[in-house]
Amino acid sequence: MLKQPASPLKVGRLLLTGAAGNLGKELRPRLKSYCDMLRLSHRSPIGEPGQGEEIVVAALEDKDQMQALLKDVDAVVHMGGVSTEQPWDAILAGNIMGAINLYEAARLNGTKRIVFASSNHVTGFYRQDEVVTPKSAPRPDGFYGLSKAFGEDVAQMYWDRWGIETVSLRIGSSFDKPVDRRMLATWMSYDDLERLVVAALTAPIVGHSIIYGMSDNQTTWWDNTPSKHIGYRPLDSSDVFRAEVEARQPTIDRHNPVALYQGGAFVTARG
Amino acid sequence: MLKQPASPLKVGRLLLTGAAGNLGKELRPRLKSYCDMLRLSHRSPIGEPGQGEEIVVAALEDKDQMQALLKDVDAVVHMGGVSTEQPWDAILAGNIMGAINLYEAARLNGTKRIVFASSNHVTGFYRQDEVVTPKSAPRPDGFYGLSKAFGEDVAQMYWDRWGIETVSLRIGSSFDKPVDRRMLATWMSYDDLERLVVAALTAPIVGHSIIYGMSDNQTTWWDNTPSKHIGYRPLDSSDVFRAEVEARQPTIDRHNPVALYQGGAFVTARG
């Protein structure tokens, strides 16, 4: 399903967290060819493993389960945790404690590369007429954005101090297709998501790098120039859906923060 | 005539000033599908309106005519005013007083979006081996360039103070085709002009944004990265005319300011 030349670089044991989440489900079949063994985790049972898979139930906020989960893991694609604006306690458990538990477990188990599903909501309070880069200062738009900014800081610290490499993916809107005008800027196709995850997993040297996750959309607020070394090139674009999206949402209320800020509905959402 | 997916977003009443000027004539038929009613203005009569058109004669330096002109206008494509180096008095009337009159009229009439034909001559005194961006400080190359820098400042002030949005287009050389080597860098096709104007008109949030108007030329002095949120992607290129242009102008006199500075002939032109 991926048109770019497949990379033969294989991880031994690759852990995919949040394997039953929206993006986890998309990535599960796609990541198999990049590893010898794909370990899948979720906080609750998710059925039987397929060939080349193994399944572990583990809650991110449980330190011991996390340390067991990372055993013999060579690299992680961390899609687990809370992925929408939620009450603080849920985010604290899954994304704050979860981030610490994951990296401590990686440190203790010798895991050396993590692909971290961060979010564009780390910078959600920039306006939609500002172009930001992975070097721009965080402006989180809520508890969720705060927790992802924290995760990026954790990644930076574990790189500076312990030599664990991370690519933080500030994912835009990864869905089947864009459904509103904001997504014309933020959408990332599932194929591009795969390309991004694979590039992040196989780039030779990454330290802690941050990159926005979006397709090759005509309109965008994000400039990935500082992360060209990751080697991510999107091949899809929201523009094939532009007519459909604009027909559905012909007008914008510029007085609504939801339309004004990059974070969209998150800037007013209450968990 | 536009290959990119047409935007269904329609302005109610769209005013095109300078409708009988070079670019106004190109834009007149192209803008019709983006509005319910296209109001055309010029300082002297320009014939009968077509279907979906209305024509108003108004001089930019006449405050009252301008306030009448903007009545019930939802958005403006401001191509009017002086567009070449001229004696100061002409520029003062059309471009300085004209800019104030236009924005005051927009403020009084509640118009909320203006696409302003600024010019690359705002930055004409950068050298042709410098790459500038919409954030670079102005270096106007004459009275004309000064008046366009003024217009951009007016746009900024009416945004900061009155909430009127503007996209200032620092148009390069929008002609049928490039005719000298400078235009290999500065040329913008009419189709790309249309794409740019439409993107500027329909981008959800623009505040005051500045963007250079050029096609996808191989050589360029302008980097539009800070304005990617406008969503302008040129599809044409001066390079299909390169052989023809270079044959016509095989040598450059580097001691001539006209060849040295981005403003070209404007840097020595007297109005």
Next chain:
Amino acid sequence: MLKQPASPLKVGRLLLTGAAGNLGKELRPRLKSYCDMLRLSHRSPIGEPGQGEEIVVAALEDKDQMQALLKDVDAVVHMGGVSTEQPWDAILAGNIMGAINLYEAARLNGTKRIVFASSNHVTGFYRQDEVVTPKSAPRPDGFYGLSKAFGEDVAQMYWDRWGIETVSLRIGSSFDKPVDRRMLATWMSYDDLERLVVAALTAPIVGHSIIYGMSDNQTTWWDNTPSKHIGYRPLDSSDVFRAEVEARQPTIDRHNPVALYQGGAFVTARG
């Protein structure tokens, strides 16, 4: 004790958290003249209030206690929480949950200005030959630094979303006097601490501003230019102690991360 002209600007009720901590004890007598009522809080009893004081026992990780604590508070000097590298659980409670509880309580109680004791350990993994500014990206040096980076992000979000203003003080080493060569760069006298807190409390407009807390030391790694609007001017300097400090520590082991990085001993400390 402060030589600069005293500011007559008074807060009504000012809350000082961590009132029994090292810096809290220094600030307690100094802050009285800047408010009508100084509310002091600590996680355990701290004796009787003096005149113009009131004492409230509250634990940062206790949401309800924090909401009660902020009642009728006009501004906060937040010195509470963990202030050294500690095991994660302690930092999670005092600095992560504590930050959220404090800002939620401020939001619910209508408190509009917070002076937040952040730390230089937010950027502790820059080298000692790099000059950083309040705009530099975080490079925390441990759990403590991570928690302070989180606190700054919380402050940013509550400003962007709820209009609560914060000055985050990236405090260097605020002690009686500098005792090692690192502190020649990082030391801040108690008088300068007072000047900084008062400036942060009384500056007319701060949004979320970040500023390093140091005296006017000859050697420094921090450039506060982006925060000149705070109006902080240190009057003391570590240099009067230089001979004493250098006599005590004449050599540096450049291969030791503790000497190499700005965070000093924190970069290898385990909680």
Next chain:
Amino acid sequence: MLKQPASPLKVGRLLLTGAAGNLGKELRPRLKSYCDMLRLSHRSPIGEPGQGEEIVVAALEDKDQMQALLKDVDAVVHMGGVSTEQPWDAILAGNIMGAINLYEAARLNGTKRIVFASSNHVTGFYRQDEVVTPKSAPRPDGFYGLSKAFGEDVAQMYWDRWGIETVSLRIGSSFDKPVDRRMLATWMSYDDLERLVVAALTAPIVGHSIIYGMSDNQTTWWDNTPSKHIGYRPLDSSDVFRAEVEARQPTIDRHNPVALYQGGAFVTARG
């Protein structure tokens, strides 16, 4: 009255425009020692010249009068024109037409150095918690600020194209003493004004340089680092007036644009 070593560098004939305005009156006696002949101009008669002075009545908007005024002038201190928010027509005459007339006259008469009284209102729509520099993009706060931004562009163009040097002084608040809290940041004493004008007049090479005009105030929003080559060092400070000012204005309404933006009352003033 100036404590810094007096410069013996003398201009032959120095023109001071706006000689009867507030700052003109302060500068008139101070500038005498820096020139052989001080020509004073104003739009209406201003009495008899003193020794070493000559007086010329000239209106800025009158091209011929301006060309006569500049005859045999070696350098100009341009304090003339409108200096507050006014109706557009007044500003157009004095500051827009006036700027062009002044520079055209300088060009025709061979005058090579102009000290131009620009204004902080060129950047008045930055917030009071932002630190801007002479390189920051203009954000004028009204017609007056627009006209000063225009004057700076004129200065840049006459430098790039005609080799006339200018120092644009973005003057803050030059009064006897600061009278409100905004002026704690923006105040410039008359002695410092003199230092600034003299530095601008005598610096060997300036091209077109921009510099903010303020005393050595503890609080400031302006960073003059890019213009250190001018050699301006203020010796006064608003802080000796701080207690008095803060007693007069103990509170700030942060919801009022006048308190929020650097331009202060100008951001809402109507001419």
Next chain:
Amino acid sequence: MLKQPASPLKVGRLLLTGAAGNLGKELRPRLKSYCDMLRLSHRSPIGEPGQGEEIVVAALEDKDQMQALLKDVDAVVHMGGVSTEQPWDAILAGNIMGAINLYEAARLNGTKRIVFASSNHVTGFYRQDEVVTPKSAPRPDGFYGLSKAFGEDVAQMYWDRWGIETVSLRIGSSFDKPVDRRMLATWMSYDDLERLVVAALTAPIVGHSIIYGMSDNQTTWWDNTPSKHIGYRPLDSSDVFRAEVEARQPTIDRHNPVALYQGGAFVTARG
């Protein structure tokens, strides 16, 4: 062999130094159509000239030979000198003395444009997860890199002082095809090399410009945005060789400086 529209712009006499070196041999047949006479030089005899060619033997470290070599030369493509890490004496002769001799000869003979084969090893000590630009400060990785940094400084000085224009090409890895993972980022095809040299030779105005020489590779560490005025657009990509390269080198040892730094094997090579 070049797909982009051929430029008809012809140099009169073009000198290609290092004509028998790896890249010289590739360029020799390709450059003929861009000049009336192609002068080829090498430090030892290289056979007979073809039609439109002339051959001169000259050693770069020999001042007199170099002055003779440049006689009547209109432009130079300087591929000569040492192109790998070598003992210092060899590099001193060919690249340090050679650079001075070449530019002095150009100055004395009135040659006005030089295309200088610099190298990515000028910035070889940046990490492979950093994106650098032609404006980034040099971090040479050895004697060879030092000599190329020197050559760029020579070019800058001869431009500033003597008006000789140079484009310094920081060439990556110009070979038949990429043979290791580093080259996935650094590779430049011979066709793209030709495009780059021709663009550098024929761009109207270049002053001293620096540009990285690479194909349109998916992964890269170099951002050529500041040199868009050169008009170089690569058409090839290392990615068609990715599968082959990754199969050959599936793992990277991140502890090896050779894998960590952009300079690759040069960072540890001894001349």
Next chain:
Amino acid sequence: MLKQPASPLKVGRLLLTGAAGNLGKELRPRLKSYCDMLRLSHRSPIGEPGQGEEIVVAALEDKDQMQALLKDVDAVVHMGGVSTEQPWDAILAGNIMGAINLYEAARLNGTKRIVFASSNHVTGFYRQDEVVTPKSAPRPDGFYGLSKAFGEDVAQMYWDRWGIETVSLRIGSSFDKPVDRRMLATWMSYDDLERLVVAALTAPIVGHSIIYGMSDNQTTWWDNTPSKHIGYRPLDSSDVFRAEVEARQPTIDRHNPVALYQGGAFVTARG
């Protein structure tokens, strides 16, 4: 003779090259108290050593002599080599070969800190109305400036590759007093020179740092903010000589490159 608190930090054996040159002679008596043994070198005999001194004759271009010279040396203050614009051959020997020989000898002998007398002529082709920093790109003004730019690159490479630390001092004009108007910006007193050298020698961590060498002059073109970690604070100023200097040189010819560029007379000097 130094008013700032003396540093007790002593180097064991400190080498001062160029000990009989202008600055060497000034530094010789001043450096004694910072080391146990001061080794003095020059290319020709310079008399008898004083107490705590040893003298070695060595030519910079002689590799073997340099390797002997560095034996048992803990740190170097490198004032040797050519210090004015000279014919290329002299500069090649003393400054190019000399730099390589010095650093190779340091590497082989285990010397870990070098204070390198670079020069403002590394950036001599910036204009006198530009403010540059230690991060600004080199624009050397002649062979001498080129050789110092080369020396800085050598220092950078030996730091990146071999861990030898250097502070490169871009010395302005270190003389008894300033004698022309350029020196009002560039002058550094001998006491400030001592302060700078001592700070560079004793700063705990420097990697490769670059800093301009000037006194606390009112006018300056150089901003040392990026090197505040060195801890250099000048206490003298050219301004006490301003009246004397300006009396001697009341006018400037702005058309003369010598007055226009920061390098002054070097920009036209021929070696």
